[in-house]
Amino acid sequence: MPQTNDTNRQESARYDSTRRAWEDIWDGANVAVELDAVQYRRAQATLNAYLPYLNRDDLILEAGSGLSAVVIEMKRMGYEVIGLDYAENALHVSRDYEPGLKLVAGDVHKLPFAENSLGAYLSFGVLEHFEHGMQPGLLEAYRILKPGGVLVLTIPYPNIVWRLAQWKRQRAGQQLINEDFYESTYSRKALVANVEQAGFDLIKAIPTSHSFTFWGLGGPFQAEGYYQTSFMAELFGDLSQIAAPWLFNFMTLIIASKPGKTQAAPSTH
Template structure:
C-alpha cells in the first residue's frame, strides 16, 4: 500500500515514549520522503493559496479566527509547520505584508518555492523546528498553525512556550490539531472507527520504525487538558475552542477523517488564545 501511494513504508509500528531529538529527526526524514506524495494527494484540496484549517474543510475566510483581515495587513504573522505554505500564501495574496512560514522539512519548503513560482505570490520561508524557534522574543503579532508541527512534538508545554515567547503583547495564537478524543479510537473513518480501543490518557506516541528500530514517523497525543495547561503556562488566555462539524455534502476521506464518523464525533480541535497586553510593555 505504501509503495503504491508514494509514502515511506515502515517496518513496524506501535506506541512508546519518544524524546524531542528523536521526534524531530523522524519528522524531518518522514516529511522529506512523504512531501511529494502528500502534495499530490492533498494539494488540490489545500489549494496553492488557500487557508484550510482542517479536513472538515473549515477555512479562515469563513471562520476569521486570526482576526480582522484589514488589521492583519500591517501585522507580522508567523505560520508554524506551514508545509508548502498554502495558508501563509493566502494571507500574502490578501495584502498581509509580513508573513513568515517555517517547516522542519526541506522538501516541503521546496514545494512552497515551486508554488511561489507558479502563482507569483512569494512567501518568506525558514527551515526550523517548532521546539526551538529561531526568532526573537515578541517578534510577531499573530502565530498560527494548521495541523503543522504541534501534533508532532512530545511536549505541548515546550512548543506552546516557544510560540508564546515570540508573540507580542496583545497578539494571538491559533492552532489546529487532531481532536484529542480521537486517540481513543482506531484511525478508521468508517463504522469500525466508533469502537474505543485504547485509553484517552495513554500519552505514549504513535511511532513507525525502520527495520533497525529507529523512529521514522512520530505523532504525539496530548489531552485537551494538556493543551489548555500549555496555553496557560505560556502566559496566554484561551479565548475559544472550535470543534468544526462535518459539513453536508462533504464526502472527502482523509486518513481517519470522513463523513461517516465525522458527522458523529469531532475530528479537529482549533485553539484560539491571546497574549494579554502588559501594562508596562509597548508594541
C-alpha cells in the same frame, strides 16, 4: 523524575525520524492539491473562525507551514505571512510554485525571530508530533509574539472514533504509537492547560472538523479526491457538531493571546 540518557536518545531518534517522515510526505505532495484542500468546507470554517483576530498590519508566522498552502491563501487575502518549516524540501517546492513567498527554514523549538517581534503565530497540526510535549514549542511562540499577539493552534482531539480505534488496536496487541512517526492527541482540558501554562490568555477553544472524523470511517463517508469528505460525512458532521460537539470533533482550534495591550474585538469579513 529527570530523564535518563536512554530516554533522551530515544526521543531524539523519534524527533529525527518524524522529521524524515515529513520530508517524505512533502516529496509526494502537491502544492495545488494542498491549495484545493484549503477551500474545503471544514478548512474554510476554521479559517473564518480565527481570521477576525488577526491584524493585517502585523507580521504573521505559520510555524510548520509544509507546502505553504495557508501562507499562499493568506498572502492572496492581503496578510503579511511568513512560513517556517524544518523540512527544507517543502520550502523549495513552495517557492517554485509561488516565487514571492516569505519562507524560512527553522525549528519550531528555536525560532529565528526576536522577542516580542511578531503579531500572530499559527500552528496547524504540528505540536502534537513531539514526544516531549508541546510546552517547548508554546514557550517559543510566547517569546516571539508581541504583547497582545495572537496564538492560533489546532491539535487532534481524542474523539470517540479515535478512542474506539485505539481500543481495537490494543485488544489486537498492536502498537499504539508508530515507531517512526510520533503523533498524539490532547483533550480540551489538557490542551487549554498547556496553553495557559505557557503564559497565554485563552480566548476560545473550538471543536472543529467533525466531518473528517467520519471520513476516517471510510466507505460512504469518503468522496473522491484528496481527503475529501462526502455529503454523508458533512451531514453527520453538522449533526454531531450540534448534538455532541466535543464527542466527534477531529481537531480543537485554540485562539489565545499573549498578555499585554488589549486585543481588539473581532472584526467581520
